[in-house]
Amino acid sequence: MIQIVHFIGQLREVKPTEYTDKNKRTVRQTELTMLFEGYDDDGYEKISVDTVKVDEEAFDMFFDKKGSYICVTYKYSVDEYGTSFRFDKTMPVTVFKENPFIDKPSSISKDSKNSPK
Numbered sequence: 001m002i003q004i005v006h007f008i009g010q011l012r013e014v015k016p017t018e019y020t021d022k023n024k025r026t027v028r029q030t031e032l033t034m035l036f037e038g039y040d041d042d043g044y045e046k047i048s049v050d051t052v053k054v055d056e057e058a059f060d061m062f063f064d065k066k067g068s069y070i071c072v073t074y075k076y077s078v079d080e081y082g083t084s085f086r087f088d089k090t091m092p093v094t095v096f097k098e099n100p101f102i103d104k105p106s107s108i109s110k111d112s113k114n115s116p117k
Helices: 056-063
Strands: 002-020 026-039 045-055 069-079 082-087 094-096
Touching (some): 002 056, 026 056, 026 069, 045 056, 045 069, 045 082
Antiparallel strands (some): 002 026, 002 069, 026 045, 069 094
C-alpha cells in the first residue's frame, strides 16, 4: 500500500550528497535539512530538525527556496523489504510565506509549570 506523506517545515539547508550503494554504484542525491517548529498543547515550544532526501536533479529548485517554509510530498510504502520514502516528483513543492503551523499561544508564566489545565 502506498500513502502520501507531506514534510512541512523551514528549509534550512540544501546539500549535494553521494554514497556508494551495495552494487558499488555511486548514487547522488540532494539532502534537505528541514526545521519543524510549533507548540505543544500546554503552549511550550517544540522544535525538531529532520533530513530528507530528494533526487540530485532537484538541487537548484530547492536551493532557490532555502529559508522558506515548504511542503515536500513523499510516497510512503511498506512491503516485504521494509519501509521506504520516495520523493514524489509529480507533486508541486508548496512554498508558504510563514510557518503554517505556528499559532503562538499566550505566554506561559513560570507559575503555570505545575498548574493543571
